Amino acid sequence: MSLKNDRFLKALLREDVDVTPVWMMRQAGRYLPEYREIRKQAGDFMTLCQTPQLACEVTLQPLRRYAFDAAILFSDILTIPDAMGQGLYFSEGEGPKFRKVIRSAKDVEQLPDVNIASELSYVTDAVSLIRKELNGSVPLIGFSGSPWTLATYMIEGGGSKDFRIAKQFMYDNPEAMHQLLEKLASAVSDYLNAQIRAGAQAVQIFDTWGGILTPASYQEFSLAYMNKIIARLLPENEGRKVPVIVFTKNGGQWLESIADSGCHAVGLDWTTDIGTARNRIGDRVALQGNMDPTMLYASAEAIRKEVASILQSFGKGNGHVFNLGHGITPEVSPDNVAVFVEAVHEFSHQYHG
Numbered sequence: 001m002s003l004k005n006d007r008f009l010k011a012l013l014r015e016d017v018d019v020t021p022v023w024m025m026r027q028a029g030r031y032l033p034e035y036r037e038i039r040k041q042a043g044d045f046m047t048l049c050q051t052p053q054l055a056c057e058v059t060l061q062p063l064r065r066y067a068f069d070a071a072i073l074f075s076d077i078l079t080i081p082d083a084m085g086q087g088l089y090f091s092e093g094e095g096p097k098f099r100k101v102i103r104s105a106k107d108v109e110q111l112p113d114v115n116i117a118s119e120l121s122y123v124t125d126a127v128s129l130i131r132k133e134l135n136g137s138v139p140l141i142g143f144s145g146s147p148w149t150l151a152t153y154m155i156e157g158g159g160s161k162d163f164r165i166a167k168q169f170m171y172d173n174p175e176a177m178h179q180l181l182e183k184l185a186s187a188v189s190d191y192l193n194a195q196i197r198a199g200a201q202a203v204q205i206f207d208t209w210g211g212i213l214t215p216a217s218y219q220e221f222s223l224a225y226m227n228k229i230i231a232r233l234l235p236e237n238e239g240r241k242v243p244v245i246v247f248t249k250n251g252g253q254w255l256e257s258i259a260d261s262g263c264h265a266v267g268l269d270w271t272t273d274i275g276t277a278r279n280r281i282g283d284r285v286a287l288q289g290n291m292d293p294t295m296l297y298a299s300a301e302a303i304r305k306e307v308a309s310i311l312q313s314f315g316k317g318n319g320h321v322f323n324l325g326h327g328i329t330p331e332v333s334p335d336n337v338a339v340f341v342e343a344v345h346e347f348s349h350q351y352h353g
């Protein structure tokens with residue numbers, strides 16, 4: 001079936017579009033009252049992820065309100081470690097936690113070889129259902145965490161402020177760390193390919209914690225594994241290219257090497273000027289970003305001004321997907337999201353055609 005709105009996929013491939021496409025990291029989530037309602041009915045977050053009808057419903061919720069140019073699968077990056085037997089749970093107010101943690105080379109060796117694609121069939125079932133319900137309106141994005149980002153949660157046993165345990169493991173046991181990252185890279189490749197086969201039309205790798213590494217360890221422990229994954233991904237499906245977006249939060253220093261990963265687009269957080277990023281790498285890949293998510297707490301006037309300024313900084317021509325520099329936070333007013341999305345479409349005409 002042909003897509004009614006394919007400007008998101010076109011922009012990722014640096015093809016011409018009429019206006020700059022926009023979507024938002026975490027566009028389905030707690031800032032929406034209708035999300036909180038379904039979440040309450042489901043009881044807990046993992047039930048929401050593991051029930052394809054519910055995952056599909058919350059994926060579509062933001063698209064009913066706003067003119068987003070893409071949908072993103074509702075799931076979580078931590079489904080992979082969960083499928084590996086680590087026992088993911090969410091404790092109220094504390095974020096994700098694991099019952100089992102990785103603290104030694106032996107723990108890494110004992111990580112089971114699971115068939116990720118079949119273990120996570122609830123995700124691919126959700127992808128198929130969402131594609132059916134989208135009915136060709138906008139493309140669907142699949143995603144995964146990067147091996148490094150997943151490893152930090154698996155070693156720490158949850159989120160962390162300073163990643164002391166994960167970093168100590170990397171510094172003291174680099175071989176075991178590489179073995180863990182190798183296993184994760186293989187799982188992530190299988191998982192993303194399963195999402196692509198089920199109907200994901202682009203994929204994003206979330207390297208949320210790559211930016212806490214030194215330049216040398218970023219290359220060795222994070223980027224190297226994303227490169228391997230990208231090389232293994234299905235380049236196309238349903239007769240169309242499947243673009244890959246790499247988002248390393250705080251990766252602004254390493255844009256050139258991220259652009260060389262084989263990805264089609266580099267996700268930018270708000271600490272890099274998008275015009276500068278375009279001068280550095282924009283002749284090779286598309287750019288996605290990068291409004292400070294905290295800007296969504298400001299007035300409509302301030303939001304519109306900031307959108308205009310980011311569009312102007314990128315300038316004329318193709319290769320820009322508008323997004324926030326990281327996920328939207330729960331306390332944002334849904335009205336401000338409407339201001340944001342409308343401003344991107346309204347102000348971007350002048351930069352195209």
Ligand code: CP3
Nearest residue numbers: 025026027028029045072073074075076077095206208327
């Ligand atoms: O973007 C989307 O709308 C798709 C859904 C999505 C979620 N998590 C839903 C979610 C995506 C793409 C993710 C990715 C994810 N999950 C990342 C990488 C992206 C990023 O933000 O850097 C990370 C690090 C996680 C791990 C994770 N999952 C955390 C830290 C939390 C707790 C967040 C919190 O504020 O409590 C989650 C839970 C989670 N994932 C929620 C949602 C909507 C909130 C759960 C709830 O409803 O209580």
